[in-house]
Amino acid sequence: MDPKALAALGEFLGDRLRTSLETRICYSYDATGKRFLPDAVAYPVDAEEVRRIVLLANRYRFPVVPRGAGSGFSGGSLPVHGGVVLSTERMDRIVAIDAENLYAVVEPGVVTEVLKEEARKAGLFYPPDPASLKFSTLGGNIAECAGGMCAVKYGVTRDYVLGLEAVLGTGELVRTGVFTVKGVVGYDLTRMLVGSEGTLGVVTRATLRLVPLPEAAATLLALFPGNREAAGAVNAVVAARVTPSAMELMDRTAIDCVLSMVPMPLPEGTGSALLLEVDGPGDSVARDADRLADVCRSRGALEVRRASDARGREELWKLRRSISPGLRRLAPVKMNEDIVVPRNRLADMFDFLAGLAARKRVRIVNFGHAGDGNIHVNIMTSGTDPDETRRAGEAVEEVFRKTVEVGGTISGEHGIGIAKAPFLEMEVGPVGVSVMKRLKECFDPNGILNPGKIFLSEEAVRR
Amino acid sequence: MKDGTLSALTALCAKCGTCRTVCTLYPERKAEIAVARGKVALLEAALSGDDPDGESVQEALTDCLLCGRCERACPNQVLVEEIIMKGRADLAEEVGIPAWKSILFGKVMASPGATGAARKAAAAAERLLLKKVPTGSGLHYRFPEGLGAGGRTVPELPARGFVESLGKREGAAGQVMLFVGCVFDHVFPQVGRAAYETVKASGKSVGVFREAACCGLPAMVSGDRASALACAGENLRRLRAAEPETIVFPCGSCLLMFRRNILSLVPKGTPLHEDALWVADRSVDYASFLLSSGVVDRLPDPPEGGRAGEIGYHDPCHLSGTLGKGPEAREVLRRAAGTGFAEMAGADRCCGYGGTFNVRDYPTSARLGEGKVSHAARGGTKVISTACSGCVLQMRDMAARVDPSLRVVHIAELVAHALARGGTGIPRR
Numbered sequence: 001m002d003p004k005a006l007a008a009l010g011e012f013l014g015d016r017l018r019t020s021l022e023t024r025i026c027y028s029y030d031a032t033g034k035r036f037l038p039d040a041v042a043y044p045v046d047a048e049e050v051r052r053i054v055l056l057a058n059r060y061r062f063p064v065v066p067r068g069a070g071s072g073f074s075g076g077s078l079p080v081h082g083g084v085v086l087s088t089e090r091m092d093r094i095v096a097i098d099a100e101n102l103y104a105v106v107e108p109g110v111v112t113e114v115l116k117e118e119a120r121k122a123g124l125f126y127p128p129d130p131a132s133l134k135f136s137t138l139g140g141n142i143a144e145c146a147g148g149m150c151a152v153k154y155g156v157t158r159d160y161v162l163g164l165e166a167v168l169g170t171g172e173l174v175r176t177g178v179f180t181v182k183g184v185v186g187y188d189l190t191r192m193l194v195g196s197e198g199t200l201g202v203v204t205r206a207t208l209r210l211v212p213l214p215e216a217a218a219t220l221l222a223l224f225p226g227n228r229e230a231a232g233a234v235n236a237v238v239a240a241r242v243t244p245s246a247m248e249l250m251d252r253t254a255i256d257c258v259l260s261m262v263p264m265p266l267p268e269g270t271g272s273a274l275l276l277e278v279d280g281p282g283d284s285v286a287r288d289a290d291r292l293a294d295v296c297r298s299r300g301a302l303e304v305r306r307a308s309d310a311r312g313r314e315e316l317w318k319l320r321r322s323i324s325p326g327l328r329r330l331a332p333v334k335m336n337e338d339i340v341v342p343r344n345r346l347a348d349m350f351d352f353l354a355g356l357a358a359r360k361r362v363r364i365v366n367f368g369h370a371g372d373g374n375i376h377v378n379i380m381t382s383g384t385d386p387d388e389t390r391r392a393g394e395a396v397e398e399v400f401r402k403t404v405e406v407g408g409t410i411s412g413e414h415g416i417g418i419a420k421a422p423f424l425e426m427e428v429g430p431v432g433v434s435v436m437k438r439l440k441e442c443f444d445p446n447g448i449l450n451p452g453k454i455f456l457s458e459e460a461v462r463r
Numbered sequence: 464m465k466d467g468t469l470s471a472l473t474a475l476c477a478k479c480g481t482c483r484t485v486c487t488l489y490p491e492r493k494a495e496i497a498v499a500r501g502k503v504a505l506l507e508a509a510l511s512g513d514d515p516d517g518e519s520v521q522e523a524l525t526d527c528l529l530c531g532r533c534e535r536a537c538p539n540q541v542l543v544e545e546i547i548m549k550g551r552a553d554l555a556e557e558v559g560i561p562a563w564k565s566i567l568f569g570k571v572m573a574s575p576g577a578t579g580a581a582r583k584a585a586a587a588a589e590r591l592l593l594k595k596v597p598t599g600s601g602l603h604y605r606f607p608e609g610l611g612a613g614g615r616t617v618p619e620l621p622a623r624g625f626v627e628s629l630g631k632r633e634g635a636a637g638q639v640m641l642f643v644g645c646v647f648d649h650v651f652p653q654v655g656r657a658a659y660e661t662v663k664a665s666g667k668s669v670g671v672f673r674e675a676a677c678c679g680l681p682a683m684v685s686g687d688r689a690s691a692l693a694c695a696g697e698n699l700r701r702l703r704a705a706e707p708e709t710i711v712f713p714c715g716s717c718l719l720m721f722r723r724n725i726l727s728l729v730p731k732g733t734p735l736h737e738d739a740l741w742v743a744d745r746s747v748d749y750a751s752f753l754l755s756s757g758v759v760d761r762l763p764d765p766p767e768g769g770r771a772g773e774i775g776y777h778d779p780c781h782l783s784g785t786l787g788k789g790p791e792a793r794e795v796l797r798r799a800a801g802t803g804f805a806e807m808a809g810a811d812r813c814c815g816y817g818g819t820f821n822v823r824d825y826p827t828s829a830r831l832g833e834g835k836v837s838h839a840a841r842g843g844t845k846v847i848s849t850a851c852s853g854c855v856l857q858m859r860d861m862a863a864r865v866d867p868s869l870r871v872v873h874i875a876e877l878v879a880h881a882l883a884r885g886g887t888g889i890p891r892r
Contacts, residue, residue, distance in 0.1 A: 021515040022523055023494070025508045026501035029478050035504075043494070070495070071480035089493045111484070135480040325538030328477060
């Protein structure tokens with residue numbers, strides 16, 4: 001990077017601009033395990049500083065890569081072309097919680113769980129619950145349009161973003177959206193920015209919709225002989241006109257992965273587990289839970305366990321929450337995909353995945369948010385056998401093809417980043433890609449923001 | 464930097480970011496280099512030959528309280544404490560450790576006589592040079608501003624240590640061995656005395672480990688493996704020779720050293736490692752001993768009413784967190800102080816001491832500590848009790864800074880008082 005650019009940044013950032021190798025190493029990775037060294041790390045404290053960083057980036061042509069907690073799974077915060085990592089860690093204030101109009105105003109560095117907790121204190125609920133909610137930031141959630149367990153009932157991050165303040169690639173500060181439920185004034189720039197992975201603008205403030213906190217909840221764990229039966233139950237639940245706040249599926253390999261950490265007796269012949277949750281007013285929760293249990297039994301559940309108190313519910317949830325970290329015990333490298341298929345194609349997809357694993361001789365572990373058709377397909381490899389790695393790569397491509405073929409999407413909640421860039425066109429088509437590139441041009445003509453993401457062959461910053 | 468064991472340990476980190484949520488230091492630093500994930504990445508870079516400057520990595524590794532929260536929260540069970548200690552030791556061999564530390568650990572702390580002499584010299588110096596501050600926990604002396612210690616206070620050092628105060632045949636040997644620890648011997652001999660008297664109330668014969676060297680934890684966490692090993696060797700051989708049934712530790716950090724750390728310090732397959740296992744097996748925390756030996760059953764019923772809920776308990780990170788011994792001390796307090804004890808606001812918040820961290824970065828350590836004790840005081844606590852020497856040192860200093868009426872004691876002092884006075888709980892001095 002141009003030393004003059006660093007000097008200009010240092011002038012107003014002071015010691016909040018770091019260029020030491022140690023600090024750069026600490027901002028070179030995310031949860032993908034890949035590493036790209038930035039040239040510098042900046043810790044702005046407000047929108048004005050963000051704006052000045054982006055303006056200098058336009059003048060000196062260096063990349064600016066926004067980063068929240070660096071916990072993403074698609075490489076969204078990796079500085080693949082170097083430049084400045086713009087960390088939002090020091091913009092972490094909850095500006096307001098408006099209990100009358102049901103919204104919160106936050107800075108991007110607020111950790112998701114912190115907002116959820118503050119809302120809870122006001123009797124309110126911010127539903128999005130990505131598995132990383134304890135450490136991931138709202139800015140990152142917005143940039144990747146994070147999902148989570150409760151999406152089946154409550155939707156994903158985009159459904160809670162009413163409006164944004166963002167610095168565009170041009171350095172302009174834009175305010176989008178509304179503070180109200182309704183609003184249709186011109187193009188929906190808010191939705192444009194949500195899920196744009198930091199390639200169009202850096203969110204500096206967000207207005208997030210809140211809903212009343214549900215009174216009660218109940219959790220059920222239903223054990224099935226196989227994924228096909230469990231997937232059948234998911235569809236039967238929807239047909240029974242109950243909307244659970246979570247419907248999580250775990251296949252047998254996933255269950256085995258966590259049994260060592262969370263010992264739990266299982267009925268003989270268990271091949272799949274479904275974790276269901278309902279929330280709402282106390283009496284309706286009890287009634288819905290009964291109905292869910294009946295549906296699961298009628299669809300072949302070997303056993304249904306149920307808990308309504310916090311501790312019992314946590315016991316059941318522990319099984320699900322321990323899977324992702326537990327996978328590392330199975331094999332050191334995981335290719336973690338997050339495909340979504342229409343709910344009624346889940347059973348077919350599981351059959352396809354089982355066949356694929358056999359055909360490609362790779363280990364595939366499936367679990368995830370079956371209620372909304374979102375399956376985490378984890379292809380596990382040793383990382384030391386080149387042939388196995390090649391077969392795994394082929395398997396990933398086949399998974400994506402099949403997903404698109406059945407009317408699904410190749411990323412439900414992780415985003416494209418660098419991990420899925422080669423497959424973008426497979427889903428959105430050449431016209432889709434072309435329109436997206438023209439939009440990028442409009443928001444960020446010099447290609448300053450997060451270059452190398454989403455699009456495969458985009459040249460780095462145009463110098 | 465090359466170390467096969469270390470790279471095997473760091474390889475388990477999936478860079479998920481969970482450690483960011485629990486790190487004591489992260490809210491102070493708000494930078495990734497503060498948390499375990501960043502430090503692991505730095506070590507990985509150093510190990511893979513990318514070679515960030517050794518001293519800078521050492522500096523980053525030093526900026527850690529070793530409170531262990533990240534390790535306990537880690538979904539992949541990455542052994543962060545071991546990684547940091549090993550990394551510090553490897554780097555100490557590569558770039559050396561500061562001279563003041565090597566003299567302190569190697570010459571002073573490894574020998575029982577030298578610690579006493581050092582105390583006497585320091586006691587004289589503080590009376591001459593520092594300003595007196597009376598506090599609820601006794602006289603403190605305040606460093607003048609501008610000495611790099613920003614208003615730090617230190618307790619008045621006693622003329623005689625606890626071991627020195629023992630009669631010739633007092634606590635000479637017994638079934639139970641009391642490992643007093645440097646701080647409770649030389650700085651707060653009243654704690655050593657209280658622990659001794661209350662452990663004796665078990666009816667068993669109690670010996671005080673008179674020839675103790677420092678437990679070695681300060682040296683080990685500073686990466687000074689040689690000095691730590693010297694301390695460990697001295698202690699283990701003498702403890703083994705004395706053949707106690709049980710070794711009781713009033714200090715949680717000393718206990719951590721003997722229960723866990725020493726086992727990775729002493730080379731496996733050696734006779735000394737055998738000794739380490741033997742000693743670890745017999746080492747217990749003070750509160751557990753009081754419960755298992757029936758001392759608590761000999762306490763008179765605590766008085767009704769009075770100062771309800773004024774006594775709180777602070778969870779030392781090593782004792783309650785790493786070793787999981789939090790409920791035991793609370794049970795002892797309920798038996799000794801009755802309704803005088805209540806759960807303290809923010810009981811499990813780290814006090815911010817971190818041993819040499821407190822010396823290295825006193826302003827940060829003090830902010831964490833002040834936050835800790837003021838939070839407790841706002842919750843209604845008037846007496847903070849705990850069971851670790853570092854926490855007592857830190858919280859007394861912090862109380863002197865924010866609220867000198869706040870008292871900080873070791874649980875043994877409360878138990879001793881209950882035994883002597885019929886259980887009113889709060890001793891008056």
